[in-house]
Amino acid sequence: MMINCFIGIITFLTTYGSATILSDPYTTVGKLNGDLSLGGLVPIHNSYDAATEKCKNLDITNIMRVQSMIYAIHSINQNPAILPNITLGYEIRDTCVSRTVALRQSINYFYDDRSERSSNCNTADTPSSSDSYQNCTSDVCGNGTDSSTEIKTDSQGNNNVNRDKIISVIGPLYSSEAFIVGTLLSNLHVPVVSPLATSSLLSDKTEFTTFFRTVPSNSFQGRAVTAVIHYFGWNYTAVLWEDDDYGNSLVEEFQRSAKEKNVCISKVILFPKRPTASQLQSIIKELRALKVTVVFIASNAKMAHEYFIQATIANFTGITYIAPISWSQSSSIISEIDSDIIGGTIGLTLGSSKQYQFESYIKSLTACNNSGNPWFQTYFRSNVAKGDIPVNACIPVSAWNDSSKITNSQTITSAFIFNAIYAVAHALHDMLKCNRDHCQSLPEEKFDTKKLVAYLFNVSFVDASRENFSFNQNGDPVHIRYNIVNLQPNGKNVVSKTIGAWLTTGQAIINDSVIVWNKARLHSGVPISACSSDCPPGTYRDSFSNDKCCWKCISCYISSISNRTNAEQCHVCPYGYLPNSNHTSCVKAVPVTIDIGGLLSITLMVILAICGSIVISFWIITILHRHHQVIFSSNSILIHMSYIVLLYMLASSYVFLLPRNRQFCMVTIVTYTTSATLLTAIGLSMTSAVVALFSEVMASCRYSEHFKTKGQPLLVILLLCIQIVIVLLWLILSPIATYMRIDFNYKIYEMCHFQSLVGPIVSLSYIGILNVIYLGLAIKGRHCPDNFADAKYLCVACCINMCIFTFMVLTYFITFGPWQAGISSFSLVACAMSFLLCVMAPKINIMLSFPQLTITVK
Numbered sequence: 001m002m003i004n005c006f007i008g009i010i011t012f013l014t015t016y017g018s019a020t021i022l023s024d025p026y027t028t029v030g031k032l033n034g035d036l037s038l039g040g041l042v043p044i045h046n047s048y049d050a051a052t053e054k055c056k057n058l059d060i061t062n063i064m065r066v067q068s069m070i071y072a073i074h075s076i077n078q079n080p081a082i083l084p085n086i087t088l089g090y091e092i093r094d095t096c097v098s099r100t101v102a103l104r105q106s107i108n109y110f111y112d113d114r115s116e117r118s119s120n121c122n123t124a125d126t127p128s129s130s131d132s133y134q135n136c137t138s139d140v141c142g143n144g145t146d147s148s149t150e151i152k153t154d155s156q157g158n159n160n161v162n163r164d165k166i167i168s169v170i171g172p173l174y175s176s177e178a179f180i181v182g183t184l185l186s187n188l189h190v191p192v193v194s195p196l197a198t199s200s201l202l203s204d205k206t207e208f209t210t211f212f213r214t215v216p217s218n219s220f221q222g223r224a225v226t227a228v229i230h231y232f233g234w235n236y237t238a239v240l241w242e243d244d245d246y247g248n249s250l251v252e253e254f255q256r257s258a259k260e261k262n263v264c265i266s267k268v269i270l271f272p273k274r275p276t277a278s279q280l281q282s283i284i285k286e287l288r289a290l291k292v293t294v295v296f297i298a299s300n301a302k303m304a305h306e307y308f309i310q311a312t313i314a315n316f317t318g319i320t321y322i323a324p325i326s327w328s329q330s331s332s333i334i335s336e337i338d339s340d341i342i343g344g345t346i347g348l349t350l351g352s353s354k355q356y357q358f359e360s361y362i363k364s365l366t367a368c369n370n371s372g373n374p375w376f377q378t379y380f381r382s383n384v385a386k387g388d389i390p391v392n393a394c395i396p397v398s399a400w401n402d403s404s405k406i407t408n409s410q411t412i413t414s415a416f417i418f419n420a421i422y423a424v425a426h427a428l429h430d431m432l433k434c435n436r437d438h439c440q441s442l443p444e445e446k447f448d449t450k451k452l453v454a455y456l457f458n459v460s461f462v463d464a465s466r467e468n469f470s471f472n473q474n475g476d477p478v479h480i481r482y483n484i485v486n487l488q489p490n491g492k493n494v495v496s497k498t499i500g501a502w503l504t505t506g507q508a509i510i511n512d513s514v515i516v517w518n519k520a521r522l523h524s525g526v527p528i529s530a531c532s533s534d535c536p537p538g539t540y541r542d543s544f545s546n547d548k549c550c551w552k553c554i555s556c557y558i559s560s561i562s563n564r565t566n567a568e569q570c571h572v573c574p575y576g577y578l579p580n581s582n583h584t585s586c587v588k589a590v591p592v593t594i595d596i597g598g599l600l601s602i603t604l605m606v607i608l609a610i611c612g613s614i615v616i617s618f619w620i621i622t623i624l625h626r627h628h629q630v631i632f633s634s635n636s637i638l639i640h641m642s643y644i645v646l647l648y649m650l651a652s653s654y655v656f657l658l659p660r661n662r663q664f665c666m667v668t669i670v671t672y673t674t675s676a677t678l679l680t681a682i683g684l685s686m687t688s689a690v691v692a693l694f695s696e697v698m699a700s701c702r703y704s705e706h707f708k709t710k711g712q713p714l715l716v717i718l719l720l721c722i723q724i725v726i727v728l729l730w731l732i733l734s735p736i737a738t739y740m741r742i743d744f745n746y747k748i749y750e751m752c753h754f755q756s757l758v759g760p761i762v763s764l765s766y767i768g769i770l771n772v773i774y775l776g777l778a779i780k781g782r783h784c785p786d787n788f789a790d791a792k793y794l795c796v797a798c799c800i801n802m803c804i805f806t807f808m809v810l811t812y813f814i815t816f817g818p819w820q821a822g823i824s825s826f827s828l829v830a831c832a833m834s835f836l837l838c839v840m841a842p843k844i845n846i847m848l849s850f851p852q853l854t855i856t857v858k
C-alpha cells in the first residue's frame with residue numbers, strides 16, 4: 001500500500017512539469033463522503049490512449065465543471081431548507097472523453113472491478129483511501145494544515161464507502177458518453193442527470209428510462225433556428241450538415257419545423273467525412289451557384305472551422321451564417337476567421353444566467369483549500385506553478401495568468417450543472433418527505449433509486465436564475481431559453497453580442513437595431529433571401545425545378561382565377577361566373593347579346609328586305625293575274641296562303657337574333673315549328689292536289705272542285721293545328737329554361753335549354769314525317785302531265801327543304817351564340833326562298849310569259 005503510494009508520488013513527480021501528464025483515469029477520484037452520494041462523470045482529460053489505458057491533456061474548463069458540482073453539493077449541505085439532516089457526498093470520476101472509460105467508471109460506482117487498482121493513492125474504495133490521499137498530497141502541498149472540509153468530513157465520517165450510497169449520477173457531459181452510461185444505468189434503474197448532453201436521441205424514454213438532462217435537447221435548436229429564419233423572413237436557405245448525431249438531430253428538427261413554419265430549405269448539403277480542401281471548395285462552388293444568402297451550418301465547431309478556412313481561401317463573402325451552439329462561441333472560429341466571412345452571423349447560445357457568486361468562489365480557490373478536486377491541484381502544479389510560482393504556493397485562481405479564460409468558460413454551463421444537482425436533491429427531499437428540520441430515516445437496505453426516478457419526473461423548484469425548473473415526460477427541461485447572438489465585425493475579427501432570445505413559447509425576440517450584418521451582402525439592410533418574388537393574385541406559382549423555393553409566376557388560364565398571393569393553382573370560376581380582367585376574382589357573367597346594329601343583324605335585315613320585296617312583288621303579280629289559268633288550275637287560296645306563310649317565315653327568321661330568355665325561347669320554338677310545319681303542309685297539300693288531279697284525270701278526267709277549293713287550305717290548317725297541340729304540350733309538360741355557355745373567347749351566351757328531348761323530338765319528327773309524305777307524293781306525281789309541271793318543282797323544293805331542315809336541326813344542337821342564331825335564321829330564309837323560287841317562280845314566269853291564258857270569270 002505505502003509502496004504503491006510512493007510509486008504514485010514518484011511517477012507524479014517525474015512527470016510533473018512536463019507538458020503532458022499521463023494519468024490513470026481510474027485512480028483519481030474527487031470524493032466527499034456523506035449519508036448519500038452523487039456520482040459525477042466529467043471528461044477531465046480530453047484524450048485517452050486505449051493501449052496504455054492512460055489519459056492526457058487536462059481540460060481546465062471541465063476541471064471547473066467538477067468545481068461547479070462540488071460547489072452545488074456544498075451549498076445544498078449548508079442549506080437547511082433542503083435535506084436538513086442529510087449530508088450529500090460525491091464521487092467524481094474522469095471519463096477522458098472516452099466511451100470505454102465512461103462505461104467502466106459508471107460500473108465502478110456499483111461493482112468493484114478495481115481490486116487490482118485499489119492500491120494507488122487516490123482511490124476511494126478502501127477504507128483508508130481518503131487518508132492516503134491526504135497523506136500523499138500533503139507531501140506536495142504545503143504543510144497539510146489547510147486541508148479542505150471534504151477531507152475533514154471524509155476522515156471524520158465513515159470512511160467505509162458504501163456503494164449503495166450512490167443514488168444518482170450527474171453527467172456525463174457529452175452525448176456519446178451519455179448513450180452508453182444512460183443505457184447501462186437505465187438497466188440498473190439509477191437516475192442519470194446530464195447537465196450538457198444535448199443529443200435528441202436521449203429523449204427516447206423507451207431506451208433511456210432513467211436519463212434526465214437540464215440542458216435543452218438539440219432538437220430545440222432546430223426549432224430556434226427556424227424561428228430566427230422565420231423572424232427575418234428568409235426562406236431560401238441552404239443547410240450544411242455533418243452526418244453525426246449532432247448534425248442529424250439538428251437538421252431533422254430544423255427540416256420538420258421549417259416545414260411547419262413554411263420556411264423553404266433550398267438545399268441540404270452533407271459534409272463528407274474528413275473533407276479535403278477540394279471537397280469543401282466544391283461545396284462553396286455549389287453554394288455560389290445556388291445564390292443563397294443564408295446558410296445554416298449544422299456541424300461541430302471543428303467542421304465549421306475547416307469550412308470557414310476554405311471559404312476564406314475562396315473569398316466567399318456576403319453570406320449570413322446561422323450558427324448552432326456548437327460553433328457560435330467557438331474561440332477558434334471567432335478569433336481566427338476573417339470578419340468578411342463570418343461577420344453578421346446569427347448564432348444560438350445556451351441561455352442561462354451568469355452565476356456571480358460561483359464566479360467569485362472559483363476566483364478565490366487556491367490549490368491549498370481545494371483538495372476535494374484533485375485535478376485542480378494537478379493542473380495548478382503542471383500548468384500554473386512555473387517560474388517564480390512554487391508548487392506549494394496558495395495562489396487564488398484570480399491571480400493565475402489565464403484566470404479570465406477559466407472563469408468565463410463557466411459562466412454559461414455552471415447553471416445547468418447546478419440544476420442537475422439541485423434536481424436530484426429536491427427529488428430526494430420529496431422522496432424522503434423532508435420537513436423543515438429533518439427527513440425520514442434512511443432505509444436500512446439498499447437505497448431505492450427507482451423510486452427516485454419517479455420523483456425526479458415530478459420535481460419542480462426555483463433555480464439559481466430564479467426560473468422555475470421541471471422535467472417533461474422525456475426528462476428534458478420544460479423551460480428552455482436560447483440566447484441569440486450576432487457575431488459583429490471588430491477589426492479583422494468578430495465579437496459576439498447578444499441580440500435576443502428564443503423561449504419555448506416559440507417566438508424569437510430579437511432587437512434588430514443592434515445587429516451588424518455581413519459587409520459584403522447583396523442587399524442593404526436586412527439580407528434578403530428568397531429565390532423568387534411573390535406571385536400576385538391572378539397568377540399561380542409553378543415550381544420549375546426540384547428546388548421548391550424557386551418558382552415562376554404563371555397567369556391563370558382564361559377561365560380561372562387566383563385571389564391570393566403565391567397561390568398553388570388557379571380555380572375555375574363557378575357556373576355562371578367569369579374571371580375579371582386581371583383574374584383575381586370571379587364576376588357574375590353578363591351574357592352577350594347579338595348586336596342589333598351588328599354585321600349579322602344588318603346582313604339579315606338586308607336579305608330579309610330583298611326576299612320580302614320579292615315575295616311581295618310575286619304576290620302583287622299573282623293578284624294582278626288572279627284570273628290566269630295558272631292560278632285557276634292551282635288553288636288560289638293556297639297560293640295566297642303560301643305568300644303569307646313565306647312572309648311569316650321571313651319574319652320568324654329574325655326572331656333568332658333577339659336576346660335570349662325564357663320567353664324568347666318559347667317564341668322561337670313556336671315560330672320555328674309553325675313556320676316549318678306550314679311550309680311543309682302547303683307543299684304537301686299542293687302535291688296532294690297535283691296527285692289527286694292526276695289520278696282523277698287518269699280515271700275520269702274529272703276532279704272534285706270541292707277538294708280543290710276547300711280541302712287543301714283545310715288540310716294545311718289541320719296539319720298546323722296538330723303541330724300547335726304538340727308544341728303546347730311540350731311547353732307545358734317540360735318548361736323551357738336557359739343556361740350559360742362560354743365560347744372560345746370566353747364570352748358567355750344564354751342558351752335555350754330543353755329539359756327533356758321528348759318535346760323537340762316529337763315536334764321535329766312530325767315535321768320530318770310530313771316532309772317524307774310530301775316528298776313521296778312529289779316523287780309520285782313528278783311525271784304527271786300536269787299543267788306547268790307543278791309536281792316536279794314541288795319535288796325539288798321538298799328536297800331542298802329537307803336538306804336545309806336536317807342541316808338546321810343538326811347545327812342548332814352543336815352551335816351556339818351568333819353562329820346558332822345566324823345559321824338558324826339563314827336556314828329559314830333559305831327554306832322560304834327555295835320554295836319561292838322552285839314553286840312560285842315558275843308560276844309567275846308563266847303568268848308573265850303567257851298573259852293570254854286568262855280565264856274569264858263567269
Ligand SMILES: *[C@@H]1O[C@H](CO)[C@@H](O)[C@H](O)[C@H]1NC(C)=O
Nearest residue numbers: 002128129131132133134135
Ligand atoms: C496519514 O498520515 C497520518 C499522520 O499524518 C497518519 O496517522 C496516518 O496513518 C497516515 N495514513 C496512511 C494511510 O498512511
Ligand SMILES: *[C@@H]1O[C@H](CO)[C@@H](O)[C@H](O)[C@H]1NC(C)=O
Nearest residue numbers: 142143144145146368392394
Ligand atoms: C503551514 O502551517 C502553518 C501553521 O501551522 C501556517 O502558518 C503556514 O502558513 C502553513 N504553510 C503553508 C505553506 O501553507
Ligand SMILES: *[C@@H]1O[C@H](CO)[C@@H](O)[C@H](O)[C@H]1NC(C)=O
Nearest residue numbers: 233234235262263264530534
Ligand atoms: C418567402 O419569402 C418571401 C419574402 O419574405 C415571402 O413573401 C414569401 O411568402 C416566402 N415564401 C414562403 C414559401 O415562405
Ligand SMILES: *[C@@H]1O[C@H](CO)[C@@H](O)[C@H](O)[C@H]1NC(C)=O
Nearest residue numbers: 313314315316317318340520
Ligand atoms: C473578395 O471579394 C470581394 C467582393 O466580393 C472583393 O471586394 C475583395 O477584393 C475580394 N478579396 C480578395 C482577396 O479577392
Ligand SMILES: *[C@@H]1O[C@H](CO)[C@@H](O)[C@H](O)[C@H]1NC(C)=O
Nearest residue numbers: 361364365366368369394396
Ligand atoms: C481559499 O483560500 C483563500 C485564501 O487562502 C480564501 O480567500 C478563499 O476564500 C478560500 N476559498 C475557499 C472556497 O475556501
Ligand SMILES: *[C@@H]1O[C@H](CO)[C@@H](O)[C@H](O)[C@H]1NC(C)=O
Nearest residue numbers: 383384386387400401402403
Ligand atoms: C500563463 O503562464 C504560462 C507559464 O508561465 C504560459 O505558458 C502561458 O502562456 C501563460 N498564459 C497566458 C494566457 O498568458
Ligand SMILES: *[C@@H]1O[C@H](CO)[C@@H](O)[C@H](O)[C@H]1NC(C)=O
Nearest residue numbers: 035085086438439440441442
Ligand atoms: C434525520 O432525522 C431523523 C429524525 O430525527 C432521523 O430519523 C434520521 O435518521 C436522520 N437522518 C440522518 C441521515 O441523520
Ligand SMILES: *[C@@H]1O[C@H](CO)[C@@H](O)[C@H](O)[C@H]1NC(C)=O
Nearest residue numbers: 430451453454455456457458
Ligand atoms: C407525480 O405526479 C403525478 C401527477 O401529479 C402523481 O400521480 C404521481 O403520483 C407523482 N409521483 C410521485 C412519485 O410523486
Ligand SMILES: *[C@@H]1O[C@H](CO)[C@@H](O)[C@H](O)[C@H]1NC(C)=O
Nearest residue numbers: 461462465466467468469479
Ligand atoms: C414559477 O411558477 C410559479 C407557480 O408555479 C409562478 O407563480 C411563477 O411566476 C413562475 N416563475 C417563473 C419565473 O416562471
Ligand SMILES: *[C@@H]1O[C@H](CO)[C@@H](O)[C@H](O)[C@H]1NC(C)=O
Nearest residue numbers: 561562563564571584585586
Ligand atoms: C378566395 O376565394 C375563395 C374561394 O374561391 C374564398 O373562400 C376566399 O374567401 C377568397 N379570398 C379572398 C381574399 O377573396
Ligand SMILES: *[C@@H]1O[C@H](CO)[C@@H](O)[C@H](O)[C@H]1NC(C)=O
Nearest residue numbers: 536537538580581582583584
Ligand atoms: C384587378 O382589377 C380590378 C378591376 O377590374 C381592380 O379593382 C383591382 O384592383 C385589380 N387587382 C389587381 C391585383 O390588380
